Amino acid sequence: MRFGLFGTGHWAAETHAAGLDAHPRADLVGVWGRDPDKAAALAARYGVPAFEDVDTLIEACDTVAVAVAPDIQVEIAVRAATAGRHLLLDKPLALNVADADRVVEAAVGSNVASVVFFTGRYQPEVAGFIAATAAAGGWHTAQVIRFASIFQPSSPYAQSPWRREHGALWDVGPHALAVLLPVLGRVARVSAADGPGGLVHLLLSHADGATSTVSLTLDAPPRSVAAEFVLYGESGIERLPASGASAATAFGVAIDQLLAEVDAGTRDHRCDVRFGREVVSVLAAAEAARAQGTVIDVPA
Incomplete structure (x- = not known):
């Protein structure tokens, strides 16, 4: 499965990118970020291209992994879902209910799989x-x-x-x-x-x-x-209980569960965008x- 990573901060680099790089069924195909220099540095770290345009990276992948501020995440998620891309998003899904509804509408309308990464x-x-x-x-x-x-x-x-x-x-x-x-x-x-x-x-x-x-x-x-x-x-x-699993390891489990949704054709993950909207x-x-x-x- 081809994943495009949106985000260049610490969480994007040390959790999302690390989890994608370690996963046997995830192919990280590129990085986008609002800071082109940071995007280039993170992309070089994982040996993939940096993308200057959101929609170009969406076009190049099957699934988006998003680790940016929630208001920016909403816009990427809506565009990706509308384009038929699966969604691996971070919490919170959005910063208001109206934006959360936009993501849910786009995901349900395009019948894409979605997982929101609540680490625990x-x-x-x-x-x-x-x-x-x-x-x-x-x-x-x-x-x-x-x-x-x-x-x-x-x-x-x-x-x-x-x-x-x-x-x-x-x-x-x-x-x-x-x-x-x-x-x-x-x-x-x-x-x-x-x-x-x-x-x-x-x-x-x-x-x-x-x-x-x-x-x-x-x-x-x-x-x-x-x-x-x-x-x-x-x-x-x-x-x-306290957990011994790192965030990157947990992110790998989230990838597993998203891929299981895609493989089975189901759209009822317990932490999908509808649950994200409830939160x-x-x-x-x-x-x-x-x-x-x-x-x-x-x-x-």
Whole structure:
């Protein structure tokens, strides 16, 4: 399968490109980026051409792998799906529901396979936890903490404009929701509050009656970096295990699953663009709840 890579940043180079290069059924055919010099450097690293034009690379591949800012991803994804190319996208799918709907409409309308890369969903420990806890059921509540510290000078994401503008809600919030939703079900209502240091706290009411709390920041003090996910319910207490799989390894699993969709002709992957759109709808409702200081309903 011929893959075109869109993006030149750290995540594109060390996760997407590395995962594609290592995969036996993936043929990386080219790189596009908004910075031609960075695109040329990354392309040379993997021995492929750099493309100056988005549509020319789309024409040269069967599948697009996209690792750019979410608003740029939307435009590439719509153009690629409309051209009949399969989609291997990153989270969040978009920064608003209208743009997410555009991607879903293009993918469904062209009947292309799609996978959104929520990293943990492709790590075996996390996937096993989700399957086991979802099957057990009876969960009353969950508590999620994702405290990152990415604005330190040594961080490869310190200068990321979209992360600085949109913060933890849109960057690490999708990771929390990608685990919460398959276990506790659809989110029906959201309230939110801000805290110091870019903190945002969410209170989620799920459609089946469960509740959950999510606390997020990208600017935690280095000593306060934490990632916790705890479920409480009739089966007792369950904690999400740490994963030993690297992001590039997880990306290889995502490639496997996309190729399986293509081979089988199915279009029902559990993390497809429709699921990506569901995550965006919760994030958008949370953003509105922060701004308005009230509870916001999430449309079904």
